[in-house]
Amino acid sequence: MPLTQLSRRSWHAYFDRVSAALAGRGAQVEPAGLGLDADARGQWTGLAWLSYDDERDELALGLRGERRVIRHPRQVHVHQDDDWLHSIEVLDAEGERHFLVLRSPLQVLGARV
Numbered sequence: 001m002p003l004t005q006l007s008r009r010s011w012h013a014y015f016d017r018v019s020a021a022l023a024g025r026g027a028q029v030e031p032a033g034l035g036l037d038a039d040a041r042g043q044w045t046g047l048a049w050l051s052y053d054d055e056r057d058e059l060a061l062g063l064r065g066e067r068r069v070i071r072h073p074r075q076v077h078v079h080q081d082d083d084w085l086h087s088i089e090v091l092d093a094e095g096e097r098h099f100l101v102l103r104s105p106l107q108v109l110g111a112r113v
Contacts, residue, residue: 002079003077003078003079003087003089004077004078004079004080005075005076005077006076006077006078008076011052011054011059011073011076012051012052012053012054014052014076014078015050015051015052015059016051017108017109017110018050018085018106018108019049019050019051021085021106021107021108021109022047022048022049022050022106023049026046026047026048027046027047027102027103027104027106028044028045028046028047028102028103028104029044029045029046029047029063029100029101029102029103030043030044030045030099030101030103033098033099033100033101034061034063034068034098034099034100044103045063045064046063046064047061047062047063047100047102048062048063048065049061049062050062050088052073056071057071057072057073058070058071058072058073059073059076059090061100070090070092070098071092071093072092072093073090073091073092073093074091074092074093075090075091076088076089076090076091077089077090077091080108081105083107083108083109083110084105084106084107084108085102085105085106085107085108086101086102086105087099087100087101087102088100
């Protein structure tokens with residue numbers, strides 16, 4: 001399935017559902033796709049939660065006990081098969097792409113795109 005663009009008005013609810021699916025178990029993501037460590041290709045780190053704040057226009061991610069923020073996202077694309085999320089791509093205000101690639105698909109009930 002190709003990447004599907006999410007409408008901005010759905011971001012908050014979508015990421016709330018993803019966070020609910022992560023609760024208690026988390027997921028593994030590749031940190032290099034988020035620009036955290038260019039030498040981290042092939043390594044994985046824990047993802048505990050995601051949230052979008054409409055007022056601040058920020059997408060926040062809980063990674064390895066730290067908070068990573070993508071300010072003023074312009075577009076969000078997801079690779080999802082039915083209820084199974086494989087990856088998320090975020091284009092920020094500066095045109096930089098942030099990739100959140102899951103090691104194993106995450107079942108996100110009620111978040112079909």
